[in-house]
Amino acid sequence: MRSTIFRNMNPLKLLPIRTNVPYERLPGYESNNGSPFSAVSLKKYRWRSPSPGAERFPALVRMSLSRLIMLAVTAFLCVGLVAVGGYRGHQRMKHKPAPVREAYPWESFTRLDGFYNGVGTLVPKSEWTPEQHHLRENITVADKGPRKPTSAPPLDPIAFDPYAEYKSDKYLQDHHPVHECFLDANDRVRTPDVYAYPGLPQNSSEASFGSYDVLGIRDDVCWERFGRFGPYGYGYDREEGGLGLAEKSEKVGSGKVRKQQPKVDYRKINWGEVQRRCVAKNKDRFDQNKTVAAGEKAEKGLKKRVARQAYILRAYTGYKYDDHQLLTMRAMITELSLKTGGEYDVHLLVQVRDDSIPIWTDKEIYRKTLEESVPEEFWGIATLWSEGLMRLYYPAPFPDNFDNPSGQPIHGVYRGAHFPLFWFAQQHPEYEHYWNWEMDLRYTGHYYEFNKHITEWAKNQPRKGIWERSARYYMPELHGSWADFQKLVEQETYQDPDGPVWGPVKFPNSGMLPSPNATKPPTTYLEDNYEWGVGEDADLITFNPLFDPAKTNWVFRDDVDGFSRQHPIPPRRVAIITVSRLSKRLLDLAHKETYKMRHTMFPEMWPPTIALHHGLKAVYVPHPVYFDRLWPLEYMDQIFNKPEKPTESVFGWGEHNQLGSSFYYNSGFAGALWRRWFGYRENKEGGSWVELTTTGRLCLRSTLLHPIKFERGPTE
Known part of the structure; x- marks a missing residue:
């Protein structure tokens, strides 16, 4: 047994080596069973070379046999004692409790629980008071509103x-x-409607960042799971063409939605064909030859052309499509394209991870790979790509890298995730805008309402101060109206020695493409x-601030x-x-900068920088973002908008402050809230029994x- 223990021991674990793991872990980081000494790191470990004096080894041969035996026994005992001591020390370290991490300041803030007030507490918005109001006025939790069972x-x-x-x-x-x-092809199966409640749960929480009112999105309705996704298969059986999922769900009052909406058999849907039929039926709306310029009076039957947009979902071979994901995709296609x-056309852009599969030389292999990687109802909207194709499309070299902290190749999806988007835009020039959308995004509201209003808002934004406003989080409770916020940013810009961004930026370089005259x-x-x-369409719309990485310690800034x-x-x-909407103008410029000039940057940095260099219109949309704690307003503004030094930026070492938000790359609250909204238990809280015995579903x-890294949780 002891021999087995020693054989399985890692000798490096006996050494007093400490590893420093930075807070900014690279995306895609995977541990090796919790040990820093993986097979790869062992190969990189350099053992000491023989010490000087090794040439004296022949003298040992001249020793007597007894002395050699004594030396061998002594050496064996010494090694054994060291090894056993080291092993015991390692075992003690292994079972020693990890040191307690010092809590972040925000972890001590009062937790908000108004998110979990259910449909039993609904009131018209005119009667609604946000949870934060009570807490800031020091009103006790007991006074915040009803928390008792409801019948409907x-x-x-x-x-x-x-x-x-x-x-x-x-x-x-x-x-x-x-x-x-x-x-359907016979024009008999209508697209379903979705249902919202015309009110809000009393004392539910208010967003900390962003504004419904500023963007024009309705803030007087709320969404629960049956009205939002029931029309797309939630709540009725697979034998009827649905997905089930609601067997143990609290469903009081949901019949009012089900009675108004016939069940759709989604087993028979080919979304690619459905989208193509829809475009063909409405082709006159998009016909280039039947247009008038914006602002001109339509005469002689000429009408304004409607611009088309591509909505691109980024997936890969091996991706697991949960049933909840299918609900989301059906909602996107129905609300953005068909209605x-x-x-819009919704596309799946699927990375083939295995470069050895000859999808580009054999149509049958391409078809088989696609069908094995995507659910059948979405075969017709999927396009495959591979890193091998990107190496051909954007050939090396890309010289003079300033810093590559990930060590990944430039054409890999880690550092080159934007390449297939550029390629896709060149293959599909029929669109004027392209939405780069990730599979782990979810939206509780209506997709078309969201897209329509944020793009109209972005279109109406003046360019003056747009980069400076877009670098900050808008906090209505602190900043007041959007006009007040705009004035505040203008004052801060005048005090900034760097001054504002105004048109294409000028900087020393070894060659640049000319910027558009406009x-x-x-x-x-x-x-x-x-x-x-x-009145100018935005070339780039983002959902997090457009910040200057030189003023942060964001790991990929260089x-x-x-x-x-x-x-x-x-x-x-x-x-x-990388979630954003990008114009054809921006993607064409980025494509040319990449293949002609051999310019590129980390994916989250390259499209915004293209916009900066060439004077394109870029804007961060202040969509509502919630936090799970009650942050003091001035402190929150200081942390998120005014860090005193780069190491304090929330886009770097300070990104732990984003953990409790509803939207960031490392948010923990987003997934927890989504699963609670579906009626699942999360962190031993919520679930169908809690909903039934308190105020109903969220x-x-x-x-x-x-x-949203996973969708399901225990229901009880």
């Missing part, structure tokens, strides 16, 4: 329709009508009265290729999480959540 929601759900514009006289005067799209008469400012910054850019190191590193901007306002 006090309000009835309503069909949610954000498409009323299509039926208006103004729209029809300028555009071709939207022809209804169906789920809009084909304004991006050159028509006046000076001071002369502009917040007019330039109003991962820049192709710019001569004889010059200083170029100015850059970053938005954490009802949340429209909220973008990230990341």
Whole structure:
């Protein structure tokens, strides 16, 4: 037994080696059974070379046999004692409790639990008071509202329709009508409606960042799981074409939704064919030959052309499509593509991880690989790509890298996730905008309402101060109205020695593509009265601030290729999480910069930096973001908007502050809230029994959540 123990021991564990693991772990980091001494690291470990004097070994041969035996026994005993002592020491270290981590300041803040007030507490928005109001006024938890069982929601759900514009006289005067799209080829199966409750759970929590009112998104309704996803298969059996999932769910009052919506058999749906039929039926709306310029009067039957957009979901071979994921994808296609008469196409862009599969030389292998990697109903919307294709499309070299902390190759999906997006845009030039969307994003509200209003808001933003506003989180409870926030940022910009960004930035370089003429400012910054850019579509829309990485210790801030190191590193901007909407203009410029100039940067940095260098219109959308704690407002503003030094930035070592938010790359609260919303237990809280015996199932306002790494949890 002892021989087995010694044989399985790692000799390096006996050495007093300490490993320093930085807080900023690289995405995709995987531990090796908790040991820093993996097979790879063992291979890299350099054992000491023989010491000087080894040439004296022949003298040992001249020793007597007895002396040799004595030396051998002594050596064996010494080694045994050291090994046993080391092993025991290792065992003591192994069972020694880990040192207690010093708590972060935000962990001591009061926890918010208004998120979990259910449909039994619904009130009209005019009667609603946010949870934070009570807490900031030192009102006790007992006074926050009812927490007792309810027999039914006090309000009835309503069909949610954000498409009323299509039926208006103004729209029809300028555009071709939207022809209804169906789920079947015989135009018999209508697309379903979704249902929201016209109120909010009393004392539910308010968002800390962003604003529904500023963006024009309805803030007087909330969504529960049956009204939101029941029409897409939640709550009825697979034998009927649904997905089940609600067997143990609290469902009081959900019959009011089910009675209004016939069940759709989704087993028979081919979403690729459905989207193509919809576009064909509405082709006059998108016809290039039947257009008039914006602002011109439509005459002689000419109508304004409607721009089309691609909504691209990024997946890979081996990805597991949970049933909840299917609900989300059905909602996206129905609400963005079919209900809009084909304004959007939803695509799956699937990475083939095994480069040895010859998908580019054999159509049958391509088909088989696709069908093995994607659920059948989505075969028709999927496109495959591989890192091998990217190496051919954007060939090396990409010289003069400033820093590559991940050590990953430039064409790998880790550092080159933007390459397939550029490639896709070149293969599909029919779109004017492309949404880069991740599979672990979820939205509790209506997709079209969200997309429509954030793009209209971004279009109406003036360019003056846009980079500076987009670098900050908007906190309505502290900053006041958006106009107040705009004035505050303007004052801070005047005090900033770096000054504002105004048009294409100038910096020393060894060669750049020319910037579009339209991006050159028509006046000076001071002369502009917040007019330039109003009515101009945004080239880049992001969902986290566009910050300057040089002012942070974000780990990838210097991962820049192709710019001569004889010059200083170029100015850059970053938005954490690659989720964004990008214009055809931006993607064409990025494509040319990549293949012509051999310029590129880390994926979260390259598209924003293209916009910065060439004067494109880029904006961070202040969508509502919730936190699970009651942060003091001034302290929150200091931490998120005004760090005193780079090491304190929330986009670096300070990113632990994002753990309790509903939207960030490392958020823990997002997934927890999503699973509670579906009625699952989370951290030994919630679940169907708690919902049944308190205030019912959760009802949340429209909220973008990230990341959702898994969907299911125990129901009890």
